Amino acid sequence: MAAPVILVDPLPRTLEQIMTPAVRARLESLGRLVISEARPMHDDEIEALLPHAVAIIGQTAMPRERLGRAPQLKAIINVETNFLPNIDYAACQARGVWVLTPASAFAAPVAEAALGLALDLGRGISAADRAFRAGSETYGLEANLDTIRFEGAPVGIIGFGDLGRKFRELIRPFRNEVRVYDPWLPAEIIERLDCRQSDLDTLLERSRFVVVFAAPTTENAHFLGAPQFALMQKGSAFLLMSRAAVVDFQAMIAAARSGHIRVATDVFPVEPVPADDPVRATPNMVFSAHRTGGTRDALFEIGSMAVADLELILKGLPPQLCRRADPAIASRLRSQPVSKT
Amino acid sequence: MAAPVILVDPLPRTLEQIMTPAVRARLESLGRLVISEARPMHDDEIEALLPHAVAIIGQTAMPRERLGRAPQLKAIINVETNFLPNIDYAACQARGVWVLTPASAFAAPVAEAALGLALDLGRGISAADRAFRAGSETYGLEANLDTIRFEGAPVGIIGFGDLGRKFRELIRPFRNEVRVYDPWLPAEIIERLDCRQSDLDTLLERSRFVVVFAAPTTENAHFLGAPQFALMQKGSAFLLMSRAAVVDFQAMIAAARSGHIRVATDVFPVEPVPADDPVRATPNMVFSAHRTGGTRDALFEIGSMAVADLELILKGLPPQLCRRADPAIASRLRSQPVSKT
Amino acid sequence: MAAPVILVDPLPRTLEQIMTPAVRARLESLGRLVISEARPMHDDEIEALLPHAVAIIGQTAMPRERLGRAPQLKAIINVETNFLPNIDYAACQARGVWVLTPASAFAAPVAEAALGLALDLGRGISAADRAFRAGSETYGLEANLDTIRFEGAPVGIIGFGDLGRKFRELIRPFRNEVRVYDPWLPAEIIERLDCRQSDLDTLLERSRFVVVFAAPTTENAHFLGAPQFALMQKGSAFLLMSRAAVVDFQAMIAAARSGHIRVATDVFPVEPVPADDPVRATPNMVFSAHRTGGTRDALFEIGSMAVADLELILKGLPPQLCRRADPAIASRLRSQPVSKT
Amino acid sequence: MAAPVILVDPLPRTLEQIMTPAVRARLESLGRLVISEARPMHDDEIEALLPHAVAIIGQTAMPRERLGRAPQLKAIINVETNFLPNIDYAACQARGVWVLTPASAFAAPVAEAALGLALDLGRGISAADRAFRAGSETYGLEANLDTIRFEGAPVGIIGFGDLGRKFRELIRPFRNEVRVYDPWLPAEIIERLDCRQSDLDTLLERSRFVVVFAAPTTENAHFLGAPQFALMQKGSAFLLMSRAAVVDFQAMIAAARSGHIRVATDVFPVEPVPADDPVRATPNMVFSAHRTGGTRDALFEIGSMAVADLELILKGLPPQLCRRADPAIASRLRSQPVSKT
Structure with a gap:
């Protein structure tokens, strides 16, 4: 045989x-x-x-x-x-x-990077580094006028599969109130991890950090666009960790450029991003070239x-x-x- | 009366x-x-x-x-x-x-920022953002050649007062092996928080992330200098969160410049840092202008x-x-x- | 329609x-x-x-x-x-x-009761209550000669499905070294919950508390019998939480009666247990009449x-x-x- | 010299x-x-x-x-x-x-025993063992008519020194709402451990498990007596872990005897307890002869x-x-x- x-x-x-x-x-x-x-x-x-x-x-x-x-x-x-x-x-x-x-192989590195990016947006880490290198830094309290402390801030997680759940575990010591929007899950799954099931609008309105892990489906293309960003509180942080298809990317960039929100993204509509893409100069953003999972x-x-x-x-x-x-x-x-x- | x-x-x-x-x-x-x-x-x-x-x-x-x-x-x-x-x-x-x-009022914001800086050094967050803005980014696995995942990496904490302990609590979900060097503490205090008491050299040799929270005393000026940085594994991360006086600052800069280690610092020997200080251009570093505590x-x-x-x-x-x-x-x-x- | x-x-x-x-x-x-x-x-x-x-x-x-x-x-x-x-x-x-x-509906109440029974065996709670009611109590250190503190004691879990995993979560604050024997699971699942995969004999030899959650299968009838109890350290605790069929029940009773181990059981070969069953008088045991799950x-x-x-x-x-x-x-x-x- | x-x-x-x-x-x-x-x-x-x-x-x-x-x-x-x-x-x-x-040397064993006693009162462990030995056991749901699941039950801690805090840490996986009454502490200390500061009456009214760790002082003799027990919900559990002087002991016994509450005590007004003390036959109680700390x-x-x-x-x-x-x-x-x- x-x-x-x-x-x-x-x-x-x-x-x-x-x-x-x-x-x-x-x-x-x-x-x-x-x-x-x-x-x-x-x-x-x-x-x-x-x-x-x-x-x-x-x-x-x-x-x-x-x-x-x-x-x-x-x-x-x-x-x-x-x-x-x-x-x-x-x-x-x-x-x-x-x-x-x-599929969950990428959950740990992506969740870890998501926390790194969230802390960067909240505490201004890469912006402060750029300012220091440019000789335009400020110090102490003056350097913290826009700071959002991650600890205790309301967090919204969109998409609560392996990545979202791993992220939730990583942030436990920060004692956030965590809302979850995931239309494929029952409340029980969400509550077992000490989160609150939420509709999308409430999540966007209440969270100071919104983290998107939702996979693209036949139903959710561009479900996060200008109206959704408008719901967010001024100065809040939006992190796109899954795929560009789930957001209206240009609306997201516009919301960052205007200063309404601060944004981190690991994905782009076209990768590699064209060399002359004006997105590269957007303020209030942290860019990650589709690199959070590939460790x-x-x-x-x-x-x-x-x-x-x-x-x-x-x-x-x-x-x-x-x-x-x-x-x-x-x-x-x-x-x-x-x-x- | x-x-x-x-x-x-x-x-x-x-x-x-x-x-x-x-x-x-x-x-x-x-x-x-x-x-x-x-x-x-x-x-x-x-x-x-x-x-x-x-x-x-x-x-x-x-x-x-x-x-x-x-x-x-x-x-x-x-x-x-x-x-x-x-x-x-x-x-x-x-x-x-x-x-x-x-004194512990600053522990929470400093510890949070220390984790943000550690994730930045390990995952290359601000460096990747700078590269993207400059049009020189790489993607995926190629962008992770120098990545150190924080999760599971050996961590060394130097100085285990309020700040060090708060940092230890924040990183619990990452399941690191944590060594602590603090000559003022008995082993019991360290072990209660699931860390190992360590001498300084062992901590430096074994840790991939070394975080300094030690307050300056009459006894510890510049106790971290070239010989200590040489003990660290190539590519490891060093974070200075307390006061510049505890390190040999020029030796620390040199160790970053040479690529031996990567460094984040929140403090400087003279603050504000002179506008023309060449430190501002050092590679392999993340700079924070004494701003992690002043929230x-x-x-x-x-x-x-x-x-x-x-x-x-x-x-x-x-x-x-x-x-x-x-x-x-x-x-x-x-x-x-x-x-x- | x-x-x-x-x-x-x-x-x-x-x-x-x-x-x-x-x-x-x-x-x-x-x-x-x-x-x-x-x-x-x-x-x-x-x-x-x-x-x-x-x-x-x-x-x-x-x-x-x-x-x-x-x-x-x-x-x-x-x-x-x-x-x-x-x-x-x-x-x-x-x-x-x-x-x-x-199936997992019973995991939470059974795991909670298992911890209650483990603490009872380790700290002598129901035995001390009986002694007090009989006027034969001892006090203080003298009353703790046989005490096994649960905190820090090596624990072995046999069967790592919903019940075993819930139990593992409940005992986290006690910081036990936890070994798991479950032939249907890969090491990864066990290690993710900070336990060590173990063969059966090693688990029995090293654990001071052995908790059985294994479901009966076509392959595991009576797999825990006199030879297995003999491997356990004198005075250790054995808890049967799943079904009587997985143990040699008479051998388990004999091991308790002889004083070799202390035993808690929630299940019996025949339920209800016959009124005159001599098992009812066995010392070194805590009896639970198939009641840990039915809340x-x-x-x-x-x-x-x-x-x-x-x-x-x-x-x-x-x-x-x-x-x-x-x-x-x-x-x-x-x-x-x-x-x- | x-x-x-x-x-x-x-x-x-x-x-x-x-x-x-x-x-x-x-x-x-x-x-x-x-x-x-x-x-x-x-x-x-x-x-x-x-x-x-x-x-x-x-x-x-x-x-x-x-x-x-x-x-x-x-x-x-x-x-x-x-x-x-x-x-x-x-x-x-x-x-x-x-x-x-x-002083904190006893915190760990006392807190562990307190959890064992709480689980005993809630789940009826020693009472069920006595019933089984007497041939009067019931099974399954019928045996759980009086069960209070500890998981998720409101808990009140009276006295939040080393013992109370250790107990609080041990019960974290049970996700209780925890109220604390301790007139010597500011709210900050209590809230840092995810508990709520409470006045005594509210704590007694709302908690299903009340655990007393308060040390006797010149001010608190017998501060828990008949009026306080009357505030507790019928069937709730009261655990006395510190010293008999802080309660009206006879009122506590009466409250157990009447079936209003269930009680566990590790301490007695006179120790050793006289051989013929009628307290020994009190139902709805678990007795521990001042033995939870002396390990x-x-x-x-x-x-x-x-x-x-x-x-x-x-x-x-x-x-x-x-x-x-x-x-x-x-x-x-x-x-x-x-x-x-």
Whole structure:
């Protein structure tokens, strides 16, 4: 009998990026790895492997007919951390094939950076550094006229998945009143983490720090625009940590430029941002070039979550770490293949 | 009988800076306030008030002979938050006059800013913002080659008074191994807060983030210099949050300039820093112009701590919020009158 | 078109037991309730409702053929909190019918009681009360010769599902070293909660308090018996919080009677325990008559979790609160219909 | 010059009780120990040692005239953990002699036991064990008719010194609303620990668990009596953890006997309690024979706190662990010499 095959088709990632040697060794002990890293795996290779494949690690297309030719397949683990439309999710569910992604791998570094950016906006850290380098600094109380202390300030979290919840845990010592807006969640989940379920408008009106972790869906494009920014208190902080598609980006820039709010963003409508984009000179902003998630440890976390769950699945146990693709949800997410992070 | 007098001599602060109207009203209910805010109170005014004074709020000199002329005096509360050498501490202790200062008022804003600066150094926040504004940003993993994730990194705290302890509480969710160096404390105090007592060299060698909160004393001038920076791992972060006198400032700048460590500082040997000081162009640094403590809420905290403790003292109860001047310690601190914060 | 039907077949529970009026009102707004509480719903009633049923709240049998006759069915929510073998789990999965149970409803009261029982065993609370009532008490240090302080003691948790994790959260302030044995979980899950993954023998040898939350499965009957108790340190505490089937009950009693360990149990091989069972006189034990989970708030939690998840499902969103029946797992659990709790 | 002498006069404790060998070795390195453990040190011995004594560990009387004959004395550390009236506190303060007691040594074991007793009262643990042993147990929901879940229940803490604060920390995971009554403290201290300052009546009316840690003073004898118990909600829990003198003990017993409240007590007006005291048969109570504090680890904590502070004092640093005798407070406490704990 042929050894069980693990089909590894991880582009745009590579195994070296996402697995430490120790984790890779654990993977190798689970089956024979067939890896395509220089280019996406060719269809004929895939077809030849399907009869023996127990798992796919990567973004290989898996329409219904291919599933039929992979009778031993037990798991498909997307290591890009997006659920793509190239899989027949319903057929996988019907067959009992786990479709997973280690989506929470980025939660810790993004949440940490979000707190760093929030403290920067509140305490004026990068602006004060720029002023000092320019010789225009002020000192002491005079330098704190616009300071918002993060401790105790009302915080609003928009989107309360892995990232939002991790952020919530990081800020516990600051004893904020935390409102959460997430239309996919019941109040119970929110209250268990000592937050208050809120509608969007109230959250915007009451929070001094608004942090957006909401993933783009078929329903929420540009749901944060000029009317929403207008609801925020003057001088409050707005942090965009997820994807540019959920905001009206130009309205956000305008709200910062006018001084109505201060803004930090990790994402942009087009990346890389054009060299001459006038956004680069916007005051009252902190810019982060889509870099809060892409840390070495986050990439390794992808690999270790994938392997730990595959170990469980091959023992007949349910996975514990990756997110499962609920067909209804997968079809509502508007993720696109990533080139970076 | 004359009403009890509270002598208020708060310069360089003013009552308006340090007390909200509600707190001031509480103070006024405790006695007749005699206030000198335009200039330090004159000696003849002081002498006239001594027989009736139950409390002094301010930095009035109180040598032994004056104490003898103030038989009703129960408390002296320094609102600059330094213990100055213009008081006979031993005589106050012998007389049972409380000498207090609300020193911990700055702990919360300084600790919050220290975390913001630590996240900035670790995640490259202000440097990435500068790069973006200059059009030289990188994205994703490429932008994280020098990243040190704060979560889980070994942290060293030098000086474990109010500030160090508050910082320790703020970073709990990051689950760092925390070493503490503080020669004035027993191991028990350090271990109760889930930290490890450490000698200085081990702390410097092992920590990826070293945060200095140590107050200057007669014994610790420049105790952190080139040999100490050399012990730190390449690329580690050093944060100076207390006073410039505890470090060899030029050695610290040199260590940043060479790229050996990254540095954030809130203090400088001379403040304001001369306009042409070449320090302003140092790479691998984040500059904060002595501004982490001087927030509005910290100043109001000074007032509310002072009044709450005075309320207790005038009821015959011991104070609970301010620091007490231990004569032995007061004489070892090298605090100077402040002009800012 | 007929209104959507929610088939309610909750015995041995009743809706009144598991839903506050407010929660029941939310359920009623989701569809037309057809309720059978006096007896399990008859087959002919069920058949008549299947074409219109969108959800089943209860323990109704759902073999494959019935599923075929319920084309609108979206959810089956077991409110006994066991997954029973009367459902074709694979067919439900293939159809995309959620099979759920609010299993974690009991986690909070059981974990709270487990801590109460652990403190009782460690500090001798009920034994000291009995001694006092009998006039044979001792005082002070003499009364603490057998005391084990819970704070700081090594703790072992066997079974790290909802109950074990809730217990772990409750004991955080006691700063225990916590070992976890759970063969269904990867180390990552355990370490995220600041515990150490352990094999069973090491856990038993090192822990001063061993708490069993493991559910009975086809594989773990009596896995804790005389050899395992013998591994425990003399005088250590053993708490059985899940089901009697996972231990060799007589060996456990013998280990308590001999004084080798102290034991608390909430479960018994036969319940109610026969009146003349000699177990009732065993020393070094604390007895709880299967009562740690059956609190009013736990039962209401069942209802509110069920309704909150049903609200999400009927909006096309995935459930967030109940446990999902993974077919592989459901077939390995040896749960039986409950009469109590 | 004679070696510095440490006068050790610890009865009713012994050095062996309060110091591990390692701690005792640290003490011996600080000076020449002169120990009297078989009996209190005789006056002539004391007089002979005074000229050389740098520290006293024990309860030796120190009136003003003796202080005058002990010119090198720097610290008096009471290891009974009461401030007794046999010391001239004002003279010590005037001389700069530290008078200390490691009062918080008992905080951890008492707070732990208080939580155990609270869970016992709320969940009926010892009563259920008694019922089971008597063959009269009930099961499941029926056994929980009187249950008060501790999690989320309003809690009132009376007396917010070391014990009350430690208890507050232990119950954090239970997410109670906590009211505190302590007339010696400002609101700030209470609010920093996420509690609400309360008057006594409101606390009694609103709390489901009332825990008394208040030390007896010249002002609070019997301040909790029949009118106060009447304010409590029916079925609520009252725990007396400090001293019998602060309650009207007979009223407390009556309130339990009538079923109005449930009560746990660790202290009694006369100890040992007479054999035939009818209190022993009171229902709705849990009895603890003054045993919550007297654990081995608490006694060792006394020694290690005393030695750690003495080390600091002899280096010219202020103590960090023991409580300082404020003359005003010492004279208001009504502590008596202890025979036990």
